[in-house]
Amino acid sequence: MAIMKDVQVKKLIESEKKRQRAVINLIASENYVSKDVLEALGSELTNKYAEGYSALRYYGGNEIVDKVENLAKERALALFKLKLAEWAVNVQPLSGSPANLAVYVALVPQGGKIMGMSLAHGGHLTHGHKVSATGKFWVQVPYGVAKETEVLNYDELKEIAVREKPAIIVAGFTAYPRIIDWVKFRDIANASNALLMVDMSHIAGLVAGGVYPSPFSYADIVTTTVHKTLRGPRAALIFSKRDAREIDKKIDKAVFPGLQGGPHANQIAAVAVALKEASAPAFKKYAQQVVKNAKALSDEFTRLGWRVVSGGTDSHLLLVDVWMNGRGIGGKEASDRLEKAGIIVNKNMIPFDERSPIDPSGIRLGTAAETTRGKKEKDFVALLHGRSILYYGSNEKREIYRHRRHGRVGEGDAGEIACKAFAAGGAGGRTRRLSAVRTAVGVLRGTIPSRRVWYHKGSGSEARLHILRAGSV
Numbered sequence: 001m002a003i004m005k006d007v008q009v010k011k012l013i014e015s016e017k018k019r020q021r022a023v024i025n026l027i028a029s030e031n032y033v034s035k036d037v038l039e040a041l042g043s044e045l046t047n048k049y050a051e052g053y054s055a056l057r058y059y060g061g062n063e064i065v066d067k068v069e070n071l072a073k074e075r076a077l078a079l080f081k082l083k084l085a086e087w088a089v090n091v092q093p094l095s096g097s098p099a100n101l102a103v104y105v106a107l108v109p110q111g112g113k114i115m116g117m118s119l120a121h122g123g124h125l126t127h128g129h130k131v132s133a134t135g136k137f138w139v140q141v142p143y144g145v146a147k148e149t150e151v152l153n154y155d156e157l158k159e160i161a162v163r164e165k166p167a168i169i170v171a172g173f174t175a176y177p178r179i180i181d182w183v184k185f186r187d188i189a190n191a192s193n194a195l196l197m198v199d200m201s202h203i204a205g206l207v208a209g210g211v212y213p214s215p216f217s218y219a220d221i222v223t224t225t226v227h228k229t230l231r232g233p234r235a236a237l238i239f240s241k242r243d244a245r246e247i248d249k250k251i252d253k254a255v256f257p258g259l260q261g262g263p264h265a266n267q268i269a270a271v272a273v274a275l276k277e278a279s280a281p282a283f284k285k286y287a288q289q290v291v292k293n294a295k296a297l298s299d300e301f302t303r304l305g306w307r308v309v310s311g312g313t314d315s316h317l318l319l320v321d322v323w324m325n326g327r328g329i330g331g332k333e334a335s336d337r338l339e340k341a342g343i344i345v346n347k348n349m350i351p352f353d354e355r356s357p358i359d360p361s362g363i364r365l366g367t368a369a370e371t372t373r374g375k376k377e378k379d380f381v382a383l384l385h386g387r388s389i390l391y392y393g394s395n396e397k398r399e400i401y402r403h404r405r406h407g408r409v410g411e412g413d414a415g416e417i418a419c420k421a422f423a424a425g426g427a428g429g430r431t432r433r434l435s436a437v438r439t440a441v442g443v444l445r446g447t448i449p450s451r452r453v454w455y456h457k458g459s460g461s462e463a464r465l466h467i468l469r470a471g472s473v
C-alpha cells in the first residue's frame with residue numbers, strides 16, 4: 001500500500017481498513033483473511049489468462065498457473081479428508097452463486113425442479129428463489145422449518161420430495177443455526193431418486209475444524225464459498241463424487257466453458273493459502289472457539305430476555321427475534337442502533353415472519369470474524385453489556401440495579417435526548433459529559449415508559465449510552 005500512486009483509491013482502501021478495525025463485526029458470512037491470503041490476491045497471477053483446466057488450456061504460458069490450480073485442488077481434497085479416486089473438486093468458481101448455478105447447469109434439465117429451503121426460512125437465493133436465475137430457469141420446490149420448533153422436520157421434507165420428485169435437493173443454508181442431519185437428507189434423496197447437493201458455504205470452516213458433521217459421506221455434490229467460516233478469499237469450490245454418472249465432468253464443463261471464461265489465478269492461489277491455513281491445528285481451535293462463542297452469545301441473549309430462534313445454536317450463527325410480537329423492536333431498528341454503537345449485524349427474517357424483508361423481526365449474528373480477532377466467550381457476553389443498545393425483558397430491573405450499584409448512572413427515558421446531552425457535553429470531557437447525561441436522565445426519568453437510557457460509565461472510549469426499549473415493561 002505504501003507505494004500505491006492512485007491516491008483516491010488508496011484513501012478509500014485506508015478508510016475501509018479503518019472502518020473494519022473500528023467495528024465489532026457480527027456479520028455471519030464475513031471473516032478476516034490473513035496477510036498471506038491478501039498477498040496472493042494482490043499478486044501478478046492476476047495478469048494471466050488460463051481458460052481451460054490444468055494441462056488443457058487455451059493459452060500458452062500456463063505451467064505455473066497449472067501448478068497453482070493443482071495445489072489448490074490437492075489441498076481442498078486433503079482438508080476435507082477426501083480421496084482423489086472418489087472425489088473431484090473444481091476450484092474455478094468465482095463465488096458461491098456461480099458455483100451453485102454451475103451445478104444446476106450441469107445436472108438439472110431446464111425447467112426441472114430444485115428442492116431448496118425458502119429464503120424466508122434460511123435458504124439462499126441460489127437455492128431456487130424466483131428472483132435468482134436459479135428460480136427463472138428451474139422451478140423451486142420450497143421447504144422450510146417447522147413452526148413450533150423452528151428446526152427441520154425431516155418427515156415433512158421426505159413427503160415433499162417423494163411427491164414432487166425434484167432433480168436435486170439442496171441442503172445447507174444461509175440462516176439456519178442448527179446441526180443438519182446429513183443421513184436423513186441422504187435418505188430423502190434416495191426415497192425421491194434425487195441428487196443430493198450440500199451447500200456448506202456457511203459451515204465449511206466448522207466442518208474443516210471438526211466441530212460440525214461432514215456432509216461428504218452422504219452428498220453427491222458439495223459446494224462451498226471460501227470466504228465465510230473457512231476464512232479465505234471470495235471464491236467457491238465444487239466437490240463432486242467420481243463415479244459412472246460423471247457428475248464431475250459435467251460440472252467442469254458447466255463452469256468452463258458453460259458459465260465462466262478465464263479463471264482468476266490470483267484468487268485460486270489465495271484459496272490454496274487459506275486451505276493450508278485451515279488444515280493447521282490452530283484452525284481446529286479457532287473453529288471450536290467460534291462455536292463456543294456463538295453459544296455464549298446466544299445464552300446471554302436468552303438470559304437477558306430475548307428470543308433466540310430455535311432456542312439456540314450449534315454453529316457460528318444465531319438468529320434473534322428482536323420484534324417478539326411487538327414487545328421488542330424491529331430488525332431494522334435493532335441493526336441501525338447496533339451500528340450506531342459500532343456493532344455490525346444484518347437484519348434478517350425469522351421463520352414465519354409476518355414483517356417484511358426490509359424491516360423483519362430478526363437480526364442474524366455470527367461469531368467467525370470476531371473470533372479471528374481473538375474474542376472469547378466473555379468478550380461476546382460483554383458485547384451485550386459494555387456497549388449494547390439492546391436490553392429487554394424480565395431481567396431489566398435487575399440489570400438497572402446492578403448497573404447503579406456498579407457506579408453506572410441514570411435510568412430514564414427519551415434516549416435520543418440523553419444521547420444529545422452526551423454529545424453536547426463531549427467537548428467538556430468525561431466529567432462534563434457524565435453530568436450532562438445525569439441531568440438529562442434525571443429530568444426525563446419516568447416520562448416515557450417504553451424507552452430508557454443509562455449512561456454506562458465504562459473506561460475511556462468504551463463509555464457508551466445504553467438505550468433500552470422495554471416495550472411492555
Ligand SMILES: Cc1ncc(COP(=O)(O)O)c(C=O)c1O
Pocket residue numbers: 029095096097098100124126172173174199200201202225235
Ligand atoms: C448458503 C450460501 N450459498 C451461496 C452463497 C452465495 O455466495 P456468494 O455471495 O459468494 O455468491 C451464500 C452467500 O451468502 C450462502 O450463504
